[in-house]
Amino acid sequence: MQRSTNRKRANLRDVAAAAGVSVATVSRVMNAPETVAEATRKRVEEAMNSLHWVPSAAARAINTGRTRFVGALVPTLDNAIFARVLASMESQLAEHRLSLVVATTDNDPDQEAEKAKGLVDIGAEGLIVSGVTHAPEFYSLIERCQLPAVSTSFYDPHYRLPTIGYDNAAAARTALAHLTDLGHRQIAVVHGPSASNDRTRARIAGLEGHSPKPGLSFYEVELSIAGGCAAGRAILQAEEQPSAVLCLSDVLASGVLFELQRQGVSVPREKSVMGLDDLAGSAHLFPELTTVHLPVSRMGAAAADAIASWVETQQVPEPSLLASDLVVRASTAGPAGADPEG
Amino acid sequence: MQRSTNRKRANLRDVAAAAGVSVATVSRVMNAPETVAEATRKRVEEAMNSLHWVPSAAARAINTGRTRFVGALVPTLDNAIFARVLASMESQLAEHRLSLVVATTDNDPDQEAEKAKGLVDIGAEGLIVSGVTHAPEFYSLIERCQLPAVSTSFYDPHYRLPTIGYDNAAAARTALAHLTDLGHRQIAVVHGPSASNDRTRARIAGLEGHSPKPGLSFYEVELSIAGGCAAGRAILQAEEQPSAVLCLSDVLASGVLFELQRQGVSVPREKSVMGLDDLAGSAHLFPELTTVHLPVSRMGAAAADAIASWVETQQVPEPSLLASDLVVRASTAGPAGADPEG
DNA sequence: CTGAAAGCGCTAACAA
DNA sequence: TTGTTAGCGCTTTCAG
Numbered sequence: 001m002q003r004s005t006n007r008k009r010a011n012l013r014d015v016a017a018a019a020g021v022s023v024a025t026v027s028r029v030m031n032a033p034e035t036v037a038e039a040t041r042k043r044v045e046e047a048m049n050s051l052h053w054v055p056s057a058a059a060r061a062i063n064t065g066r067t068r069f070v071g072a073l074v075p076t077l078d079n080a081i082f083a084r085v086l087a088s089m090e091s092q093l094a095e096h097r098l099s100l101v102v103a104t105t106d107n108d109p110d111q112e113a114e115k116a117k118g119l120v121d122i123g124a125e126g127l128i129v130s131g132v133t134h135a136p137e138f139y140s141l142i143e144r145c146q147l148p149a150v151s152t153s154f155y156d157p158h159y160r161l162p163t164i165g166y167d168n169a170a171a172a173r174t175a176l177a178h179l180t181d182l183g184h185r186q187i188a189v190v191h192g193p194s195a196s197n198d199r200t201r202a203r204i205a206g207l208e209g210h211s212p213k214p215g216l217s218f219y220e221v222e223l224s225i226a227g228g229c230a231a232g233r234a235i236l237q238a239e240e241q242p243s244a245v246l247c248l249s250d251v252l253a254s255g256v257l258f259e260l261q262r263q264g265v266s267v268p269r270e271k272s273v274m275g276l277d278d279l280a281g282s283a284h285l286f287p288e289l290t291t292v293h294l295p296v297s298r299m300g301a302a303a304a305d306a307i308a309s310w311v312e313t314q315q316v317p318e319p320s321l322l323a324s325d326l327v328v329r330a331s332t333a334g335p336a337g338a339d340p341e342g
Numbered sequence: 343m344q345r346s347t348n349r350k351r352a353n354l355r356d357v358a359a360a361a362g363v364s365v366a367t368v369s370r371v372m373n374a375p376e377t378v379a380e381a382t383r384k385r386v387e388e389a390m391n392s393l394h395w396v397p398s399a400a401a402r403a404i405n406t407g408r409t410r411f412v413g414a415l416v417p418t419l420d421n422a423i424f425a426r427v428l429a430s431m432e433s434q435l436a437e438h439r440l441s442l443v444v445a446t447t448d449n450d451p452d453q454e455a456e457k458a459k460g461l462v463d464i465g466a467e468g469l470i471v472s473g474v475t476h477a478p479e480f481y482s483l484i485e486r487c488q489l490p491a492v493s494t495s496f497y498d499p500h501y502r503l504p505t506i507g508y509d510n511a512a513a514a515r516t517a518l519a520h521l522t523d524l525g526h527r528q529i530a531v532v533h534g535p536s537a538s539n540d541r542t543r544a545r546i547a548g549l550e551g552h553s554p555k556p557g558l559s560f561y562e563v564e565l566s567i568a569g570g571c572a573a574g575r576a577i578l579q580a581e582e583q584p585s586a587v588l589c590l591s592d593v594l595a596s597g598v599l600f601e602l603q604r605q606g607v608s609v610p611r612e613k614s615v616m617g618l619d620d621l622a623g624s625a626h627l628f629p630e631l632t633t634v635h636l637p638v639s640r641m642g643a644a645a646a647d648a649i650a651s652w653v654e655t656q657q658v659p660e661p662s663l664l665a666s667d668l669v670v671r672a673s674t675a676g677p678a679g680a681d682p683e684g
Numbered sequence: 685c686t687g688a689a690a691g692c693g694c695t696a697a698c699a700a
Numbered sequence: 701t702t703g704t705t706a707g708c709g710c711t712t713t714c715a716g
Contacts, residue, residue, distance in 0.1 A: 009488070011709055022687045027711060037685060052486045057465035058409065059709035061400035062692050069464050077428055078622070083419035087446065099460050102444045104429065118441050122411050123399035123464070144394045146351070225623035258628040261603075280420070281567035286600040353693055364703045369695060379701060401693035404708050 010051035019047035030055060061123060069099040070126040070148075070307050071119035075107045075197070079223065079251055080279045081296055085152070088300030089128065096308035098125075107196040109135035116141055126307045128152060132159045133198040148310035150317065152303045153199050157319045164303045164320045168199050169206025171292045171324040175246055175276050176210050178290070178326055183334045184244040184272065186215045190231040190256060191248040192223030203248045203276065217242060221252065228255015229262075236263055243271060243335035250275035250282045250291055257285060257331065268333035278327055287330035295322045352393035361389035372397060403465060411441040412468040412490075412649050413461035417449045417539070421565065421593055422621045423638055427494070430642030431470065438650035440467075449538040451477035458483055468649045470494060474501045475540040490652035492659065494645045495541050499661045506645045506662045510541050511548025513634045513666040517588055517618050518552050520632070520668055525676045526586040526614065528557045532573040532598060533590040534565030545590045545618065559584060563594070570597015571604075578605055585613060585677035592617035592624045595631055599673065610675035620669055629672035637664045 016023045021044060028036050029044045036044070047053070061067045072089060074082045090100045103119060105112035113135040116127055120141065126148035129138075139160075142149045154165045179187055189207065194200045207216060219234055221227035228247065232255065235245060245260075247253035253275030260267055267273050267287055275282060278293035299322055306317035358365045363386060370378050371386045378386070389395070403409045414431060416424045432442045445461060447454035455477040458469055462483065468490035471480075481502075484491045496507045521529055531549065536542045549558060561576055563569035570589065574597065577587060587602075589595035595617030602609055609615050609629055617624060620635035641664055648659035 012711095013709080023710080024687060024689095024712080025685085028686085031711080035685070040685080052488075054462070054487045056404065056709050057463055058400045058403035059692090060711080061465075062398065062404055062694085062709080063711040065692080067400065067464060077419060077425035078422060080420060080422070086419055090446070099445075099464060101464075103441075104432070120396070121399055122409060122441060122443075123403075145396045146394075225626045229626045254623075255626060258626055261628040281596075284567045284571045284597060284600055286603040354695095355693080365694080366696080366704075367702060370702085373695080377701075382701080398693050401708090402695080404693085404710085405695040407708080 010053045011056070014051055015044065015047045015053050018051055019044040067123035067125055068097060069101050069124060070128065070311065071101045071103060071116070071124040072128040073103050073105050073112050073115055073119075073130065075130055076104055077102075079249075080281065081250075081277050081294070084280070085296045085300040088297040089304045092301040092304035093308060096304070096312065098304075098308055098311070100304075107193070109133060109138065113137035113141065120145055120147065126150075126311045128303050128307055129161075130154070131198045132156055132161075132163065148307055148316075150303055150306045150310070152299055154202065155319065155321045157321075159319075162306060162317045162319050164306055164317075164322075165299060166294055166322050166324045167206075168202035171276055171294065172203035172206035172246075172248060173210055174324065174326050175274055175292045176207055176214070178328065178332065179244045179246055179272065179274065180210070180212055180214055182244075182272065182332060184214060184242075185212070185335075186217075186240060186242040186244075188217050188219060188231075188235045188238070188242040188245045189248065190219045190221065190228065190235075190245060190252050192221065192227065192252065194220060197223075200248060215240075215242075223249060223251060225251060225255040225258070228252040228257075229259040230255075232256040232259025232263070236260075236265070241271075244332070245271060245273045247273065247275045250277035250279045250289065253289055253291070253331075254282070254285060257287075257289070268331050270336050272332040272335075274332050283329065285331075290329045290332040291327050292324050293327050294324050298322055352395045353398070357386065357389045357393055357395050360393060361386045409465035409467055410439060411443050411466060412470065412653065413443045413445060413458070413466040414470040415445050415447050415454050415457055415461075415472065417447055417472055419444075419446055421591075422623065423592075423619050423636070426622070426638045427642040430639040431646045434643040434646035435650060438646070438654065440646075440650055440653070442646075447472075449535070451475060451480065455479035455483065462487055462489065468492075468653045470645050470649055471503070472496070473540045474498055474503075474505065490649055490658075492645055492648045492652070494641055496544065497661065497663045499663075501661070504648060504659045504661050506648055506659075506664075507641060508636055508664050508666045509548075510544035513618055513636065514545035514548035514588075514590060515552055516666065516668050517616055517634045518549055518556070520670065520674065521586045521588060521614065521616065522552070522554055522556055524586075524614065524674060526556060526584075527554075527677075528559075528582060528584040528586075530559050530561060530573075530577045530580070530584040530587045531590065532561045532563065532570065532577075532587060532594050534563065534569065534594065536562060539565075542590060557582075557584075565591060565593060567593060567597040567600070570594040570599075571601040572597075574598040574601025574605070578602075578607070583613075586674070587613060587615045589615065589617045592619035592621045592631065592633055595624070595633070595673075596627060599627060599629075599631070610673050612678050614674040614677075616674050625671065627673075632671045632674040633669050634666050635669050636666050640664055 103115040219231040275291035282289040445457040561573040617633040624631040
């Protein structure tokens, strides 16, 4: 039954009083301990402990004007690729003593704008987004707040936000070239919703004008294993059977692979299948998936550095292009019946 | 070249001055617009816009004592199961007008404690964690801060934090029972790191004392597709071949499946494989994976409600047990050579 | 090395 | 319906 047992949370003044010092000294113990005499510091620290003192984030933020966190808006957490991006962003931001707050947008610009507002409302100092398609409300938000914001997963040096990403069109072209090099001329292209995803659109566009010009048939499905399966079934029902399936995402390729197996189609003997992403699991599928590696870890780190420097120094970072590269594994081969020497 | 062009961000006073009203009125326009006369409100809103006024999160927080966000600490974003949990947490928290901030712990209690501190530092009003194994620093943090915290993915009514989860031991037992019911007597059990994961330990413990007592051999691997593949290879090299493989996680089961296929082992004809989790993709693997469904979406929503009510009303929520259930699909069957009628 | 005091931007009584 | 004013918990000069 001590007197102050039921009081609210202690504040700086309480600690100062308990330690017999001024609030300024307590503040110094937190922010510049070396400027406080050892004995005084000890006394203050004891007071902090015995009062269960916890500094108020808000009070600090209001004084310093800094919250030390930035927000990342990703389409979904459902695709393993974002786990990699976020992990590297987070660890790189930590180098700058910045925290990362994650929000998902479901590929919906309106939801993105709303979530962005939510992040700003809780004090985000900067934002990292995906792609170059955003709601007007999003742009007006970052403009009003003069908020640093960078975009990832897409490279476009002329975009109004600095972009840190790869060339989606080139990545898709690399994949297609691998297939045509193997001799495929009828190719099914499987991709996720294009209306809501500019990365997907860029990849599709990258396929245009490739030479030699193969016969391409497009299948748009939900971006998931189930979507890949649906595409697999649709492809098998087509009049003219493609000898290869180019999936614009590894997740889709996995689904296609499973469905073809389910239908008794041998990969790559009867049909080649390839992806684009290079997820961690893709190397271990059966058969191991040929794909195009996207440098998502480096991208996450680069985006983290970019937003950090913007937040810290007010310097707008430069756009940055990261290379992607072909990873040939076991799921692709020449078309069935082709001369294996040719 | 107006006079105030280069000033810092506008504040409430600036807006009030520009609109010719008091700061209180401006505040009301934000927080209770209906109490302000239409004309006044309009004038204030115009002033807000023309000054690019953005309310300060910190200042609001310091006054209301609320930040309106809670933190979730999850082991990893790499396993699709957490995407489901987090998605439902987030949408349910939104019902309470609360935001969710996500951090990953990599199954490391020290990292968890550190990240928890980071969340508190930026103002989290409550925390959601996984499991019942945490660092002393974590406990002292939530105690010092009197911070609401609930635990998920585990049910233990006697734990010091309210647990909202399923019975991991029972789920594993359900899986094992399915296999023994099918007639399997030699079963390989594949699981992730047990030292760092109490859910895994609980699942393993759940296998004990099951009757009829089958021959169980355990394989501990990294919790990933690659880990599942490694387990698959190890199992095939064992002296006594199990007729079934029980994976304590769907991710592992996928890897086992791929590896068995790679080695030419037919599932379920030669070996049955089952998982535990019921990820969205599991229903679409080849063959479709038999598993135990964990109610992660409901769990996320329940955890959100629990932490929300705690944060809002200071009432410590009750622990809550959610049922898991068997989902029989195509990856399990009786042991090879068994009488299909028996 | 330490303290006094002036705010940071906002909310919420209380008055008018 | 609107204004006045006292803080919220902390940092940060500026003195001593």
